Amino acid sequence: MIELAFSILASDFAHLADEVSTAERGGGTIVHVDVMDGHFVPNITFGPPVVKALRPITKLPLDCHLMIENPDAYIPEFAAAGADMISVHQEVCRHLHRTLQLIADHNVKPAVVINPATPVDTLIEVLPMVHHVLVMSVNPGFGGQKFLPLALEKIAYLAELREEMGLNFRIEVDGGVAHDTVASVVEAGADMLVAGSAIFAPTVDGRRDPAQTEKNAVEFLKLAHAAAEK
Numbered sequence: 059m060i061e062l063a064f065s066i067l068a069s070d071f072a073h074l075a076d077e078v079s080t081a082e083r084g085g086g087t088i089v090h091v092d093v094m095d096g097h098f099v100p101n102i103t104f105g106p107p108v109v110k111a112l113r114p115i116t117k118l119p120l121d122c123h124l125m126i127e128n129p130d131a132y133i134p135e136f137a138a139a140g141a142d143m144i145s146v147h148q149e150v151c152r153h154l155h156r157t158l159q160l161i162a163d164h165n166v167k168p169a170v171v172i173n174p175a176t177p178v179d180t181l182i183e184v185l186p187m188v189h190h191v192l193v194m195s196v197n198p199g200f201g202g203q204k205f206l207p208l209a210l211e212k213i214a215y216l217a218e219l220r221e222e223m224g225l226n227f228r229i230e231v232d233g234g235v236a237h238d239t240v241a242s243v244v245e246a247g248a249d250m251l252v253a254g255s256a257i258f259a260p261t262v263d264g265r266r267d268p269a270q271t272e273k274n275a276v277e278f279l280k281l282a283h284a285a286a287e288k
Contacts, residue, residue, distance in 0.1 A: 060282045061250050062275060063088035063121050063230065066112075067103060067201045068254030070266050075115045080268045081257055084275025088121050090232070090252050092201075093136075095126035098150055099199035106132070106139040113140030121145070123171065123232065125198050130157055137164035145169035145192050145230075148180055158187055169230070173198065174206050178215050188227050190250055191216055195243075196233030202255045205234025210246045217247030237278055241285035249286075253278060 064086040069077035078089060091109060096102040112120055119142035126132065129146045136144055144161045148170055151157045161168035167189035170181055174194055181191060193216070195209035209231060216229050230250035231243050237256060244251070256278060259270035 059249060060244060060279070060286050061088055062086045062257070062279055062282075063090040063250055063252045064257050064275065065090040065092055065201065065232070065252050065254030067092045068258045070258075070261060073266070074112070076268070077258065077266070077271070078112070078116050078118075080271045081275055082116065082118060084257070084272040085279045086257070086275055087118060088250065089116060089118050090254075091120060091122045091141075093122055093124045093126060094199065098127045098147065099125045101199045106135040109136055109139035109141055119143060121230075123192065125171075126150070130160055133157070133160050133166075134164060137161075137166045141166055143167040143169055143189060145171045145190070147171045147173065147198075148176055149173055155184055155187070158184055162187070172212070174208060178212050178219070182219065185219065185223060185225055185227060190228035190230045192230040192232055192250075192252075193248070194233050195231050195235065198233075203234055205236070205239045207242075209233070210242060213243065213246035213248050220247075237274075237281060240278060240282050244282050244285040245288065251278075251282060 064081040094101045094103040121143045122141040123145045144166050158168040169190045171192040193212050195205050196203035228250050229248045231248045232252035235253050257274050259267045
């Protein structure tokens with residue numbers, strides 16, 4: 059099943075509830091929350107209070123991508139705030155298995171993330187315990203970056219491992235996934251697609267066009283589903 063995980067990093071924060079509703083009407087089924095701490099990545103974004111504010115305004119699952127150092131210290135807070143999925147970076151987790159188990163112990167679906175320079179093989183031992191693997195197709199820290207094609211090999215390799223190991227983890231991709239790249243990402247094996255600037259319409263004179271955002275999401279998913287049917 060192909061799903062659109064729309065990234066609120068590209069949304070209008072002053073009208074977040076409306077933005078989430080618009081993306082959902084366009085077919086979005088997951089709210090992707092990019093959490094950045096200014097240390098692991100060169101930007102600062104959301105914390106548990108934003109997740110807590112999101113929880114009552116949507117029934118969609120909240121997918122919290124922790125681009126932070128020492129995620130173990132914050133997992134309980136994000137879980138309590140209403141996160142449905144929490145993904146942590148292989149690069150910052152000294153004891154990755156323990157961190158993923160901590161997420162699961164808080165009744166949240168655990169996931170692991172790898173940056174463009176991190177090999178898939180570093181994850182083999184934890185694949186049986188994750189809900190999904192998030193492949194970064196840009197270097198994390200900012201939205202609106204250009205897709206790195208090297209991610210396609212990682213997606214395909216993960217799809218092969220999933221079949222060989224008899225597992226059912228999902229493959230999520232984040233970074234530069236847009237109307238011109240989504241087909242290749244799906245054909246490689248991804249089934250959770252993170253998109254932000256490709257979905258949320260540009261703001262003109264301080265105003266967003268909800269109809270355009272909804273249209274962007276619908277067209278994006280059409281391209282994804284067409285690629286999945288090949």
